[in-house]
Amino acid sequence: MIQLIVSDMDGTLLDNKLAVSEGNQMAIQAAEENGIKFMVATGRGYTEAVPALTEAGISCPMISVNGAQTYDKNGQLIDSIGIDKKDIREILAFTKANGLYTELVMSSGVYSNDKLQYVETLTHLLKTTNPHTSYKMALVLALGRMDQFNMNYVDEYEEVLADDKDLALKVLVFSNQGQTELQSVRDEFGTDSQLVITSSFFNNIEINHVDAQKGIALERVAKKLNIPMEKVMSIGDNFNDVSMLKRTGVSFAMANAEDGVKERAKYMTASNSEDGVAEAIYRCINEKL
Numbered sequence: 001m002i003q004l005i006v007s008d009m010d011g012t013l014l015d016n017k018l019a020v021s022e023g024n025q026m027a028i029q030a031a032e033e034n035g036i037k038f039m040v041a042t043g044r045g046y047t048e049a050v051p052a053l054t055e056a057g058i059s060c061p062m063i064s065v066n067g068a069q070t071y072d073k074n075g076q077l078i079d080s081i082g083i084d085k086k087d088i089r090e091i092l093a094f095t096k097a098n099g100l101y102t103e104l105v106m107s108s109g110v111y112s113n114d115k116l117q118y119v120e121t122l123t124h125l126l127k128t129t130n131p132h133t134s135y136k137m138a139l140v141l142a143l144g145r146m147d148q149f150n151m152n153y154v155d156e157y158e159e160v161l162a163d164d165k166d167l168a169l170k171v172l173v174f175s176n177q178g179q180t181e182l183q184s185v186r187d188e189f190g191t192d193s194q195l196v197i198t199s200s201f202f203n204n205i206e207i208n209h210v211d212a213q214k215g216i217a218l219e220r221v222a223k224k225l226n227i228p229m230e231k232v233m234s235i236g237d238n239f240n241d242v243s244m245l246k247r248t249g250v251s252f253a254m255a256n257a258e259d260g261v262k263e264r265a266k267y268m269t270a271s272n273s274e275d276g277v278a279e280a281i282y283r284c285i286n287e288k289l
Helices: 011-015 022-033 045-053 087-099 113-129 136-149 177-191 216-225 241-245 277-287
Strands: 006-007 036-039 062-064 069-071 077-080 103-106 111-112 151-153 170-176 195-198 203-211 232-236 252-255
Touching: 006 011, 006 111, 006 136, 006 277, 011 151, 011 232, 036 216, 045 062, 045 111, 045 136, 045 277, 062 216, 062 241, 069 216, 077 232, 087 103, 087 170, 087 177, 103 113, 111 113, 177 195, 195 241, 216 232, 216 241, 241 252, 241 277, 252 277
Parallel strands: 006 036, 006 232, 036 062, 111 151, 232 252
Antiparallel strands: 062 069, 069 077, 103 111, 103 170, 170 203, 195 203
């Protein structure tokens, strides 16, 4: 019997409008009523993730920033794993020289140095994931969701990097052209043994400390809960989920998942716009695996 279910958020628990559906909410409640613990493992920072969960009435432990931070159900920080700020400055210098929009996740929050670019990137994402939506409507959706992400805006990232008490957790690099334009970042930093580069959407790459991965963080959580990994079920859709999909006894890839992610999961479920998380949870509850 599965004792813990862990779900990614974007592209998995959240639908294409970045909200938790009623069907997924009900399935999570059903799992907990059956004695199964639920938590999320997301690339988002804690302050970015909480509003969507709160809106859906979900209160649960969280692995955030791809495994760089772990929180208990009450929002208390359990641990953090950051990147050397020397490495951060090198990454930021490279992306700036190559004209790539970049965001920075610190222990104090998520930062952008270009509000207009942030809005454009979010709008393009929503337009692509909702192909029947006009650009104007995607812009309306983006503006409506901006407050949910709790973004902080600065002129220069050095403003936050200069604070020795503020831990650097992750760098996100975006391109509306997709992974092809982002390949230069992978080529430049992909061989650094202290870093890991993954992706959560077609338009980004995410750079973390090599030990800040969802699967590694999940193993630490499961050990503290005295739950063997074979009794854990994970659900995800993109490459930053692979480290947990390959470590858990049961793993589901969403129908909208990248092909390389589907190959690493044991089972398939419906897409994030069709309550795929709920389908996977009910299969777990009814032991139809």
